[in-house]
Amino acid sequence: MTAHTGPPRRRSAAPYLYIAPFFVLFAAFGLFPLIYTAWVSLRDWRLVGGDRGFVGLDNYAEVLTDDRFWNALGNTFGLFLVATVPQLLIALWLANLLNRKLRLQTAFRMGVLLPNITSVAAVGIVFGFIFADRYGLVNWLLDLVGADVVDWRGSRGTAWFAISVMVDWRWIGYNALIYLAAMQAIPRDMYESAALDGASRARQFWRLTVPMIQPTILFTIIISTIGGMQLFTEPLLFNYGRIEGGPLGEYQTIAMYIYQRTFRGNTEYGYGAAMSWLLFAIIIAFALLNFSLVRRSVRGSST
Amino acid sequence: MGAIRSRLRGFAAAALSLGLVLGAAACSAEEPKSADGKTTITIQWFGSPGFDQAIKDFQSANPDIVVKSENRGQLRDFQPLLVQWLATGSTQLGDVIMMEEGTLLEFLQDPSKWTNLLDLGAGSLKDDYLPYKWENGFTADKSKLVGLGTDIGGLAMCYRSDLFAKAKLPTDREAVSKLWPTWEAYAEQGRTFKAANTGAAWIDSATSIMQPYIMQNSDTWFYDRDNNFILDSNPKVREAYNFGLKLASDGLTSKLVRWTPDWDAAFKNAAFATVPCAAWGTGVISERAGEAGKGKWDIATIPGGSGNWGGSYLAIPEQSTKKEAAYKLLTYLTGKDGHLAEFKEKGGMPSTIAALDDPTFANATNEYFSNAPVGKIFGASVKTLKPIYLGPKHQQLWENVLERAMQAAEKGDLSADAAFAKAVTDGRKLATG
Numbered sequence: 001m002t003a004h005t006g007p008p009r010r011r012s013a014a015p016y017l018y019i020a021p022f023f024v025l026f027a028a029f030g031l032f033p034l035i036y037t038a039w040v041s042l043r044d045w046r047l048v049g050g051d052r053g054f055v056g057l058d059n060y061a062e063v064l065t066d067d068r069f070w071n072a073l074g075n076t077f078g079l080f081l082v083a084t085v086p087q088l089l090i091a092l093w094l095a096n097l098l099n100r101k102l103r104l105q106t107a108f109r110m111g112v113l114l115p116n117i118t119s120v121a122a123v124g125i126v127f128g129f130i131f132a133d134r135y136g137l138v139n140w141l142l143d144l145v146g147a148d149v150v151d152w153r154g155s156r157g158t159a160w161f162a163i164s165v166m167v168d169w170r171w172i173g174y175n176a177l178i179y180l181a182a183m184q185a186i187p188r189d190m191y192e193s194a195a196l197d198g199a200s201r202a203r204q205f206w207r208l209t210v211p212m213i214q215p216t217i218l219f220t221i222i223i224s225t226i227g228g229m230q231l232f233t234e235p236l237l238f239n240y241g242r243i244e245g246g247p248l249g250e251y252q253t254i255a256m257y258i259y260q261r262t263f264r265g266n267t268e269y270g271y272g273a274a275m276s277w278l279l280f281a282i283i284i285a286f287a288l289l290n291f292s293l294v295r296r297s298v299r300g301s302s303t
Numbered sequence: 304m305g306a307i308r309s310r311l312r313g314f315a316a317a318a319l320s321l322g323l324v325l326g327a328a329a330c331s332a333e334e335p336k337s338a339d340g341k342t343t344i345t346i347q348w349f350g351s352p353g354f355d356q357a358i359k360d361f362q363s364a365n366p367d368i369v370v371k372s373e374n375r376g377q378l379r380d381f382q383p384l385l386v387q388w389l390a391t392g393s394t395q396l397g398d399v400i401m402m403e404e405g406t407l408l409e410f411l412q413d414p415s416k417w418t419n420l421l422d423l424g425a426g427s428l429k430d431d432y433l434p435y436k437w438e439n440g441f442t443a444d445k446s447k448l449v450g451l452g453t454d455i456g457g458l459a460m461c462y463r464s465d466l467f468a469k470a471k472l473p474t475d476r477e478a479v480s481k482l483w484p485t486w487e488a489y490a491e492q493g494r495t496f497k498a499a500n501t502g503a504a505w506i507d508s509a510t511s512i513m514q515p516y517i518m519q520n521s522d523t524w525f526y527d528r529d530n531n532f533i534l535d536s537n538p539k540v541r542e543a544y545n546f547g548l549k550l551a552s553d554g555l556t557s558k559l560v561r562w563t564p565d566w567d568a569a570f571k572n573a574a575f576a577t578v579p580c581a582a583w584g585t586g587v588i589s590e591r592a593g594e595a596g597k598g599k600w601d602i603a604t605i606p607g608g609s610g611n612w613g614g615s616y617l618a619i620p621e622q623s624t625k626k627e628a629a630y631k632l633l634t635y636l637t638g639k640d641g642h643l644a645e646f647k648e649k650g651g652m653p654s655t656i657a658a659l660d661d662p663t664f665a666n667a668t669n670e671y672f673s674n675a676p677v678g679k680i681f682g683a684s685v686k687t688l689k690p691i692y693l694g695p696k697h698q699q700l701w702e703n704v705l706e707r708a709m710q711a712a713e714k715g716d717l718s719a720d721a722a723f724a725k726a727v728t729d730g731r732k733l734a735t736g
Contacts, residue, residue, distance in 0.1 A: 154716065264699065
C-alpha cells in the first residue's frame, strides 16, 4: 500500500463525498420539509381555496386553545403508555426466553419478527374484524364462555386496549430481537460467576441482564416514543378508515387530527403545519425527558 | 496507485450523490407518451362506476385517443389525494376526474382549478339532464360549469321478504309499498314487525332515514342558499333526527354503523328487515348478503315517494393540456350511451333523461332482488324529485359531524340533545372555518 504518499488534500475530499448521500437525502427529505412546514405554519393557507397570506403565530395560538387538539394529544399519550409499557416488558421477557438454548433457535428468533414485517394495513384490517363489535372474533369467544360482549369502539378504555393489542402485536417481536442482540453481547462467564455465587435465574435477570442492556432499553424507549407519538394507521383502521377516531374522538391521535385538519374539512394546510411543528417539539421534549430519566436510572442502578 | 484509487472512490461517491439527486428529480417528471400522434388521456375514478365497457366503446369510436383508466379505490382514499394533487399542480392528476357530489360542491367554492365546461361547448347539453343534476354542476353565480353528471341515486326501500313473511306482513312489493305511504306509517309497521319477535330489527340504523326524509321534506339541510350554517335552526333536519332516534329508542334499529364490517356481516345474518337503498345500493346489498340472500330481498317504494342519495360527476382540471380529447371522453361517459353501458355494468342509475327513458333502463329488472322492476321503481323516485340546496361542506358535515353525533346518541353514549348540540358546534366550526 502506498496510500501515505498521496497528496493529503485530495484524500480529504473523499470522506465528505462518502457521507454526502445521507446529507443530500436528509436536506431534501428532512431539513427542507421541516423549514418549509415552519414557513407554511405562519400562513392561513388552504389546500382548497389557496394561500390567504401571512398570519404570524395565529395558527399556534388557535392550536393551543383547540380542545380537540388537547383531546388528541391526551389520547396519543394515553395510547403510548397503554401500548408501550406492556410491549417493552413482554419483549424483555420474550428476549430472555429466546436467549436460552432452545430447539429450532433460529426459527423462533426469526418467527418473532414476522408480525413486524406484515403490512400494517393488513394488520389493521384483520384486527378490525377480530375486534368487531357485533360479529367479531373476540366477542364471539367471550359469548362462547358466557361473558358479556364488549362494545370495543364504545368507550375510550376498550378502544385503547384493542389498539394497543394491535400495536404490540407488531412491535413486541422487533423489540425482543433488539434486546436479544444486546443480551448476547453479555459475556457468559458473568452468568457463570453469578450462578457460582448462588444467584437464581430471576436474580440474574434483574441484577445482571437488565442493567447490562440498559442502553439498549433506552434506545427502544426512544424509538417507541417516536412511533407512539406518530401513531396513525392502527387507530385509523380500527375505526374502519374514519379519521375522527370514534363518535366523540375517543381514540383520535394527534397524527390523525393533523391529517383531518390538513386534508379533510377545510384543508387547513397552515393549521396542520403548526400542529406538526408542535408535535415535533413535543417529541423532542419527550425524548429528552425519557433520555434523562432513563440515564439517571442507569447510573443509579449501576452504582 | 493509491492516489488514483482514492480519486476513483471520490468520483464514485460524487456520482452516487449526483445519481440520488437526479433520481429524486426524475420521479416527478413523467409524461404520457404520445406515440404515432395519438393523444393519451387519463381518467381517474373511485368506487365502481362501471366505466370499463363504455371506455372500450369510446376507444373504438375514437382511435386517435388512448384512454388510461385509473381506479383510485374508495372515495375517502381518493379525495385527499385529489386535494393534494390540485394544490401542488401534480403531474399525477388525470385529465378527466370523477367526483362525488359532495366533493364537487366543495370545489365549487374555489373552482379556479377546474375547466369551465361551457367553454368547451357543454351549454347545449342542458336539456339532456335531470334539471337538478345539471344545476348542481354549476358555481353559485352560474357562470362556470365544472362537472357533468354520471349517475344519480334514486331511492327505494329494500326489504327482506322472508322476514316479512315470518312477521306475517305482506311480502308482495306492491302491497309492501302500500304499507308505508308516509314515514309515520313506516314506523307503525316497524312496531308491528317488532311485536312479531322475528329476532331481526326493522331497519339497520337510525341514520339511514335522514337522507330520504330530509330530501323529501326540506329544500335545505346544513346551509341556506347564502351558505349560512343553519343546522341549529332547520326544523326539518331536527324533525328527521328525532324521528330516527325515536325508531332507535323504540328498539326498531339494529344500531349498526354503515360501511363497517359489522354492518356488512349483518346483511348475511339477516339482522334487519328493511334498509333505504339508493340505486347504487342494490349492488352494495347483493355483495354483502351474498348468494344466500338471493331472492329473499325485494324492493318497494320509499316512504314519502321520492328521493335521491349521492351520485357523481366528471370534470376536467384546468391544468390538463388535452382538454379537447378529455371533453370528448367526458361527454361520452356522461351521455346516453355511456350511462346505459355503466348501468349494465354496475347498476349506476343514469342522470340523462334519454337514458332514463330508454328501455334498457326503464324495463330493467334485478334478478337478485326477486326480479324487481328497478328501472320503474328508481325511475319514478327521481321524476318527482325537488332539488335541495346542499352547499360546500355538505358531505363532510353529514358524514363526519351529524351522522357521528347521531350514532353516539343511538348507542346511548350521549343524549339526543347533547349529541345534536355537539353536531351544531362542530359543524359550525367546519362550515365557517
